[in-house]
Amino acid sequence: MKKLLAILLCAAMLLGMVSLASAEGYSGDLKIWVAEAVVDFTKEQVEAFKTAHPEYAGMNVTVEAVGEGDAASKVITDVTAAADLFGFAQDQLARLVTAGALEEVEPGNAEIVKAENDAGAVGAVTLGEKMYAYPLTSDNGYFLYYDKSVVSDPSDLDAILADCEKAGKSFYFEINSGWYQTAFFFGAGCQLTFDTDNDGNLVKMNSTYASEEGVKALKAMIKLSKSPAFMNGSSFSTATNPGAIVDGTWDSTAAKDAFGDNYAAAKLPTVDGWQLGGFGGFKMLGVKPQEDEAKLGACDALAAYLSSEEVQMARYNAVGWGPSNMKVQKSDAVQADVALAALAEQLQYTIPQGQYPGEYWSLATGLGDDIIAKKYDDLDDAGLMDVLKTFEATCEGYLTK
Amino acid sequence: MTDLEYFKLSKPEKMLRSVGGFFARLPKGIWNGIKKLGLFIAAIVKGIGTNLADLVTTFKNGDWKTRLSYLIMGFGSCARGQWGRGILFFLFQTVFNMYMFFPNAQFSGCYYLGKLSTLGTIETYKEGRRTVYGDNSFFILLYGVLTLFFIAAFIYTWRMNIKQNRISEQLLKNGHKLKTTKDDVASLMDEQFHKTMLALPTLGVTIFTILPILFMILVAFTNFDATHQPPSKLFTWVGWDNFNQLLSTDTASYGDTFRHVLLWTLIWAFFATFLNYFLGMLVAIMINKKGIKLKKMWRTILVMTIAIPQFVSLLYVSKMFAADGLINTYLMKWGWISSPLPFWTDPTWARVTIIVINVWIGIPYLMLIATGILMNIPADLYESARIDGANAFQMYKKITLPYMLFVTGPYLLTSFTGNINNFNVIFLLSQGKPLSLQLSGNAGHTDLLITWLYKMTVNDTNYKLAAVMGILVFVVTAVINLIVYNMIPSVKNEEDFQ
Numbered sequence A: 001m002k003k004l005l006a007i008l009l010c011a012a013m014l015l016g017m018v019s020l021a022s023a024e025g026y027s028g029d030l031k032i033w034v035a036e037a038v039v040d041f042t043k044e045q046v047e048a049f050k051t052a053h054p055e056y057a058g059m060n061v062t063v064e065a066v067g068e069g070d071a072a073s074k075v076i077t078d079v080t081a082a083a084d085l086f087g088f089a090q091d092q093l094a095r096l097v098t099a100g101a102l103e104e105v106e107p108g109n110a111e112i113v114k115a116e117n118d119a120g121a122v123g124a125v126t127l128g129e130k131m132y133a134y135p136l137t138s139d140n141g142y143f144l145y146y147d148k149s150v151v152s153d154p155s156d157l158d159a160i161l162a163d164c165e166k167a168g169k170s171f172y173f174e175i176n177s178g179w180y181q182t183a184f185f186f187g188a189g190c191q192l193t194f195d196t197d198n199d200g201n202l203v204k205m206n207s208t209y210a211s212e213e214g215v216k217a218l219k220a221m222i223k224l225s226k227s228p229a230f231m232n233g234s235s236f237s238t239a240t241n242p243g244a245i246v247d248g249t250w251d252s253t254a255a256k257d258a259f260g261d262n263y264a265a266a267k268l269p270t271v272d273g274w275q276l277g278g279f280g281g282f283k284m285l286g287v288k289p290q291e292d293e294a295k296l297g298a299c300d301a302l303a304a305y306l307s308s309e310e311v312q313m314a315r316y317n318a319v320g321w322g323p324s325n326m327k328v329q330k331s332d333a334v335q336a337d338v339a340l341a342a343l344a345e346q347l348q349y350t351i352p353q354g355q356y357p358g359e360y361w362s363l364a365t366g367l368g369d370d371i372i373a374k375k376y377d378d379l380d381d382a383g384l385m386d387v388l389k390t391f392e393a394t395c396e397g398y399l400t401k
Numbered sequence B: 001m002t003d004l005e006y007f008k009l010s011k012p013e014k015m016l017r018s019v020g021g022f023f024a025r026l027p028k029g030i031w032n033g034i035k036k037l038g039l040f041i042a043a044i045v046k047g048i049g050t051n052l053a054d055l056v057t058t059f060k061n062g063d064w065k066t067r068l069s070y071l072i073m074g075f076g077s078c079a080r081g082q083w084g085r086g087i088l089f090f091l092f093q094t095v096f097n098m099y100m101f102f103p104n105a106q107f108s109g110c111y112y113l114g115k116l117s118t119l120g121t122i123e124t125y126k127e128g129r130r131t132v133y134g135d136n137s138f139f140i141l142l143y144g145v146l147t148l149f150f151i152a153a154f155i156y157t158w159r160m161n162i163k164q165n166r167i168s169e170q171l172l173k174n175g176h177k178l179k180t181t182k183d184d185v186a187s188l189m190d191e192q193f194h195k196t197m198l199a200l201p202t203l204g205v206t207i208f209t210i211l212p213i214l215f216m217i218l219v220a221f222t223n224f225d226a227t228h229q230p231p232s233k234l235f236t237w238v239g240w241d242n243f244n245q246l247l248s249t250d251t252a253s254y255g256d257t258f259r260h261v262l263l264w265t266l267i268w269a270f271f272a273t274f275l276n277y278f279l280g281m282l283v284a285i286m287i288n289k290k291g292i293k294l295k296k297m298w299r300t301i302l303v304m305t306i307a308i309p310q311f312v313s314l315l316y317v318s319k320m321f322a323a324d325g326l327i328n329t330y331l332m333k334w335g336w337i338s339s340p341l342p343f344w345t346d347p348t349w350a351r352v353t354i355i356v357i358n359v360w361i362g363i364p365y366l367m368l369i370a371t372g373i374l375m376n377i378p379a380d381l382y383e384s385a386r387i388d389g390a391n392a393f394q395m396y397k398k399i400t401l402p403y404m405l406f407v408t409g410p411y412l413l414t415s416f417t418g419n420i421n422n423f424n425v426i427f428l429l430s431q432g433k434p435l436s437l438q439l440s441g442n443a444g445h446t447d448l449l450i451t452w453l454y455k456m457t458v459n460d461t462n463y464k465l466a467a468v469m470g471i472l473v474f475v476v477t478a479v480i481n482l483i484v485y486n487m488i489p490s491v492k493n494e495e496d497f498q
Helices: A002-024 A036-052 A068-077 A090-098 A107-116 A119-124 A157-167 A182-188 A212-226 A249-262 A293-306 A309-319 A338-347 A358-372 A381-396 B003-008 B011-061 B064-069 B075-079 B083-100 B109-115 B137-173 B181-189 B193-219 B241-247 B255-288 B295-307 B310-320 B326-333 B347-376 B379-387 B392-420 B423-429 B449-458 B463-485
Strands: A029-034 A060-065 A085-089 A133-137 A142-147 A170-172 A192-196 A202-207 A242-248 A263-266 A283-287 B125-127 B130-132
Touching: A029 A036, A029 A293, A036 A060, A036 A293, A036 A309, A068 A085, A068 A090, A085 A090, A085 A293, A090 A283, A107 A133, A107 A293, A119 A133, A133 A293, A133 A309, A142 A249, A142 A338, A157 A170, A157 A212, A157 A242, A182 A192, A182 A212, A202 A381, A212 A358, A212 A381, A242 A249, A249 A263, A249 A338, A263 A338, A283 A293, A358 A381, B011 B064, B011 B137, B064 B075, B064 B137, B075 B083, B075 B137, B083 B109, B083 B137, B083 B181, B109 B137, B137 B193, B181 B193, B193 B463, B241 B255, B241 B463, B255 B295, B255 B347, B255 B392, B255 B449, B255 B463, B295 B347, B310 B326, B310 B347, B310 B423, B347 B392, B347 B423, B379 B392, B392 B463, B423 B449, B449 B463
Parallel strands: A029 A060, A029 A085, A170 A242
Antiparallel strands: A085 A283, A133 A283, A142 A242, A142 A263, A192 A202, B125 B130
């Protein structure tokens, strides 16, 4: 009888400890995947987080470098082995949610995220009515870097091309990418968005690509592809002899190195009077679904911390990532940044990048490759319209049935 | 037709006859195949029948030790003093039972076997904000298949256990002595040494090769893709749907793209194999020729391409041919062209460029192989040919080429198969680009089946179609191999160069 009592008492104590643990924090392992550039920064911030939240001080956090482009694929391939927190770009959101690899943002945190970040970023982390990730940056957009000594008027595409041709330099624009391509389509006034339900399934397509505006955009791309100065590309690391390049903030250091004193940045140019548009993009931090409630609490708290105002400010200072937090955006340091200023100017002509089916990106590459391969050079307006109709119909075929 | 008549025919007529003969033999061949299959099935059925009959008679005529062995494996062996065998049998049975009826249902063979027909039914759900994972279709399929293997192994061992009882009984009845455990061990080191040696490799091949292949084949019949991703989502059996999607020509299917990619794969394999082969041989002959100076230097220069890893050289070359790469930049600088040549952007240009670059990296290998073989051709053959007044081309056609083909026939075949699956060259040079609106599923104009398969698994997590593609790649290579294998001279005229 005594024995039984002892066992019962032990069990009660254990139970008590377990319930205590869930209320009092978490001290197990936790893994984070972030881009190479911010691994050290994230490590520092995790330490700061532990100091600020003693209940999580015993936590064993490992930070590993996994690029934002690969994270989603790696998480989906093996959810069990994936990191508990991982950074990714918003085009991967729907894919992650449909694969069941993202936990919803804790309701309390969701309110804060909504209040503190810009509308585009909030829209990008939301599917249907549910918020699935914490926005980190609002700098995943593209604009024009140019060489002041080559390009005299960065506001008009034809002028840029003429300047580059004259100087024997190249103008880089990655028109075979579904991401950069939208600069033309959206700028010309077309629309291509997908509606998702709460589970990340794409249920409806809103497209006006097969229209006069679409043909206008396609013609502008064909015209661009014919210029001898045109090069398909968007990265300083592979560009040879660039005069101007359409690229993002992640390449600002490379741009400064390449152009030296002639380094300049501006919004995208106009084409025949209309302004090029495109996507505004965001980086975000996701939490993996957890089987342990205490660990989930730790993940929520850490993710909220890493996306908070102070950390976004610190992140900008450390690695130059453009913040999504509105207060940080208004700070003097961010306001004075040439690349971020150009991006900010461009962002007013863009739409926040929503969710697109994975197949869209390769389809858009197909369209761009066909343009570069000169398949459409001889087509009249009706022929181009047929191309866009095929494009649209194929896109619609990607909807979740 | 007699032999004499056959030899009178002209070359094209002979060829026509042999091709015609192939098709004339085809129906008979198919009929023979069906007959063989029928006989095979009949043999299996008969085998099962005799085994069952044997089980019954053994039970009827056996003593109590034998009969108890039907329930407890190895009992008979132990009772007759063959402890080693008996304990092994019993151990196997214990392990099997523990696996099948493991107390924690999630890890038992029965659990996986029971779910194999549905691949899981319990969905993942939320308990508050906590996630509770349901069935994991992936593990159910994997361990389900493993369990089937295990059951087959168990049935085989059980049968063996009973057979041993019967034989032992017989031996004892006839006054022989049974082998002791010591004898058994000694025999494994002596006349049964092959079993000792092959046990580990066989086990390894089963677990690491056969099981994954079977698993992959089964995945082709499920809907395992991006939207059915364990552990959060279930996947299930869908029959032949995936084959349909890959092969049929509906708008939403990949049929047209598949044919396009398959055709290019075959064209590529043909050129990559034979162009390299003949050019490599040519280079070897040229370097081998009397009077050529600095032979070693020429060979060294060519072999340098092998010394540099393809990862480095191919990526570099790919960049060299880009629109803003070295070649285009210089051609434009010199004023030879006004706009960049579309090496990678135009489908036809890209294909030709790839084949030509592959010649550059392929020739050295062939040159090395050919050099060795060419030196082996008896010089007196050439001498007598020269006396008969044959020119260089005639000598090549009548002496060098037949000899080369005879020796390198199997090599040609394997290199053709290898080129069908030549992932490196394509992926490092073009990644399958350019893409096109006419092609679906992320496939490009220079994609081989194997690189397309890679994109499907890695970029699109479309495992179901990738599995189907894997099966089709196997079918394509198997068919080509079987046909060509029977045609190469090394198999057909085995005695020619003995």
